[in-house]
Amino acid sequence: MSDVSIEGVAASGAPFRVGDVLSKTFSVYGSKPGSFLLLAFVPLIPLLVVTLLALARSHSGPADSGDAVFGGLSGILMFILGIVAQATTLYGAFQQMAGRPFSIGQSLGVGFEQALPVFGVALLAGLMTGLAAILFIIPGIIVFCMLYVAVPVCVIEKLGVNASLDRSARLTKGYRWQIFGLIALVGIVNVIVQALLDRITVWGSLLTFGWLVITTSFGAVLVAVVYHDLRATKEGLDFDNLANVFD
Secondary structure, three states, X not given: OOOOOOOOOOOOOOOOOHHHHHHHHHHHHHHOHHHHHHHHHHHHHHHHHHHHHHHHHHHHOOOOHHHHHHHHHHHHHHHHHHHXXXXXXXXXXXXXXXXXXXXXXXXXXXXXXXXXHHHHHHHHHHHHHHHHHHHOHHHHHHHHHHOOOHHHHHHHHOOOHHHHHHHXXXXXXOOHHHHHHHHHHHHHHHHHXXXXXXXXXXXXXXXXXXXXXXXXXXXXXXHHHHHHHHXXXXXXXXXXXXXXXXX
């Protein structure tokens, strides 16, 4: 695989810290929250349609086999469209970190253009994580952390499926416990909020969809910052020369 580090720039050696990553994530996300929410929302519109149809069915009569169909369809759409939503939001996050203006249309175009390889990366990474988790929970966590930045690698560096997975494994090496800490922290917040939403019976599914848009957009910015900081630590990438990634 080719070396994608920035030519002529030495590795910064800056430590990869959970607190720094979270601070940068909130800073980037907070700079254009509406744009990031919209970038995650647009690809998820078909899921919203299915959610509304399921909600209408629940108010029209007792539960039947059709509800299970809607539930299964929602799960499939959530996985597929969530991946696309991450890809569209990632590009906007990197443009923001690079100090470049970006439009919703431009970001959506890049995300949809990369949708197929990104889906391949996410699917293979999920299968590998699932197989590792079957053996024991710890190997599953390790594989998940190892492949955590495979999607931004695919979107930003435009690498193939296997190359993106391999690149992610090399970037995360030595920092997987820190990545696990980030994932666990965000996951705990998500579980708490989701548990509260599950208690809401009226329009709860719409609130859950809204929370999905928020977590998808925030998660995409988070993984973009993790990817950036890993490259900063190992390859000397900083916010001043981040724009070179897109050249």
